[in-house]
Amino acid sequence: MSDLENQEVDQAAQMAAMELDSLKTKATMLGVKFHPSISYEKLAEKIKEHQAAQDADNPQTGNAEVAPLSASGKIKKMRDEALALVRINIVCMNPAKREWNGEIITVGNRNLPTQKKFVPFNTTDGYHVPKIMYDMLVARECPVFYNERVKTAMGFQNVRRMKRIPEFNITVLPPLTEAELKELARQQAAAAGRE
Secondary structure, three states: OOHHHHHHHHHHHHHHHHHHHHHHHHHHHHOOOOOOOOOHHHHHHHHHHHHHHHHHHOOOOOOOOOOOOOHHHHHHHHHHHHHOEEEEEEEEOOHHHOOOOEEEEEEEEOOEEEEEEEEEOOOOOOEEEEHHHHHHHHHOEEEEEEEEEEEEOOEEEEEEEEEEEEOEEEEEOOOOOHHHHHHHHHHHHHHHHHO
16 A cells, blocks of 8 residues: 555544544534444434434424534523522531521522522422522531440440531422412412411
């Protein structure tokens, strides 16, 4: 083979690799699972099957191409997910807050304005909080101290120990039904009329 033919073969291989990388990126964005060493043809077929299944589920989409999200689109999607409401019931496990009726929780990040909310504990009907706040509440821990009897050279002694426990016991409740939402709206309107 001449140098010119070798260059053409190399360029064709590079183009095929670039097309495969592009297709892998598209598959990842669509949520199509694939093996890292999949061939171009098999991956193209998987993507085609995935899109056909989605079109069958949602006839309004048609055959429109899914455009990748811009940076502002990604931020908007992240905000929408972070601010989606989750209905929870919280039991505070922190002994230092045993008498508290609730707590003011503040969360935020560089892409999301600060969210501040009073979250009541032990509600029977549950309470709605943004998902970002729910995630933070699940991650919170508190220290609990206890005495442990330890054998030493001088006999047994009480030693103060500390362990970390989840600060809240959180139960995720199902979302309210349409009837429950209407009843809640009626109750809130009645309460607003009394003030």
